[in-house]
Amino acid sequence: MNKKILAIYYSQTGQLAEMIDRFCEPFLQAGNSVEKVRVELKNNYPFPWTAKSFFSVMPDCQLGVPTEIVPFSLQEEKYDLIVLGWQPWFLSPSIPFNSFLQNPSLQKVLKNTSVITVTGCRNMWVNAFERVKKLLKNSEANHVATIALADRHLNLISFFTIFHWLLHGKKDKYLNIFPKPGVADEDIERINFFGEIALQYLQKNDWKTLTEELYKEDGIFLKFHLIFMERKAGAMFRVWARIISKRKNKTLWLRLFKYYLIIALFIFAPIVYVIDLLIFKPFFSKYIQLQKQSILKLS
Ligand SMILES: Cc1cc2nc3c(=O)[nH]c(=O)nc-3n(C[C@H](O)[C@H](O)[C@H](O)COP(=O)(O)O)c2cc1C
Numbered sequence: 204m205n206k207k208i209l210a211i212y213y214s215q216t217g218q219l220a221e222m223i224d225r226f227c228e229p230f231l232q233a234g235n236s237v238e239k240v241r242v243e244l245k246n247n248y249p250f251p252w253t254a255k256s257f258f259s260v261m262p263d264c265q266l267g268v269p270t271e272i273v274p275f276s277l278q279e280e281k282y283d284l285i286v287l288g289w290q291p292w293f294l295s296p297s298i299p300f301n302s303f304l305q306n307p308s309l310q311k312v313l314k315n316t317s318v319i320t321v322t323g324c325r326n327m328w329v330n331a332f333e334r335v336k337k338l339l340k341n342s343e344a345n346h347v348a349t350i351a352l353a354d355r356h357l358n359l360i361s362f363f364t365i366f367h368w369l370l371h372g373k374k375d376k377y378l379n380i381f382p383k384p385g386v387a388d389e390d391i392e393r394i395n396f397f398g399e400i401a402l403q404y405l406q407k408n409d410w411k412t413l414t415e416e417l418y419k420e421d422g423i424f425l426k427f428h429l430i431f432m433e434r435k436a437g438a439m440f441r442v443w444a445r446i447i448s449k450r451k452n453k454t455l456w457l458r459l460f461k462y463y464l465i466i467a468l469f470i471f472a473p474i475v476y477v478i479d480l481l482i483f484k485p486f487f488s489k490y491i492q493l494q495k496q497s498i499l500k501l502s
């Protein structure tokens with residue numbers, strides 16, 4: 204089988220790069236050609252981040268303002284499959300993803316081509332995913348499946364550990380007490396298995412049940428209380444983004460946003476978690492099911 208596959212992504216820390224590599228291994232082993240493009244930015248965001256630089260990108264994430272990327276070219280004019288790596292930043296598609304998606308040669312190959320989206324994140328990707336789905340729809344891509352891996356630890360724990368990772372540049376155990384941040388090594392290893400599953404669908408060129416199968420195999424992280432929380436937070440982030448983008452003294456407003464975020468996380472989030480446990484899970488399981496189905500409904 205010699206199918207042509209394009210795997211394109213941006214990865215600041217290398218986590219998404221590793222996920223894409225492992226996902227594509229089965230395609231390569233089966234004799235397909237896999238063209239990998241790791242997109243670079245003209246002006247890289249700092250890694251490790253400072254707290255100031257980290258929060259300063261929130262308005263552009265929410266408002267979809269792109270940044271300049273290093274130009275790239277693609278070897279083929281048509282692919283059998285495009286593996287599109289993306290990550291959420293502030294509950295929106297990341298600025299680098301949003302930027303490279305606008306590349307004209309990528310837009311050209313996306314049209315009428317099967318696309319599998321792959322994301323690795325902390326734990327809130329659904330808001331951003333709704334926007335990714337729309338962007339792919341506008342590109343007339345055939346969005347056939349998705350994979351979303353996340354940090355499985357408690358929301359509050361992963362909040363501390365991701366900051367340790369992003370502000371110190373090391374994906375290791377904070378103070379040797381906290382767990383490792385980001386997508387767990389075992390989950391990254393297991394993505395190879397999802398690649399094997401996708402390969403069978405590629406061979407048949409019939410993608411109908413792939414997302415369903417990936418979800419059953421735990422390849423799509425969906426937790427209702429987190430979805431509920433990020434939907435509310437997403438609407439608020441957008442309001443903050445609009446306000447901050449119009450202010451002259453952005454530093455002050457970004458600091459206020461940071462405090463808002465901390466309060467939301469420590470007060471609002473635990474309340475939602477308890478409501479989910481006591482009310483939603485036992486009494487609204489049908490509603491939760493429908494919500495999840497709508498998220499997994501692609502093009
Ligand atoms: C500025 C910024 C904002 C982020 N916001 C989110 C978010 O809203 N939800 C989430 O689950 N993860 C978030 N993350 C984590 C990323 O999605 C991603 O998993 C992590 O940065 C790994 O980097 P890589 O994909 O570039 O390798 C954020 C990371 C950064 C740098």
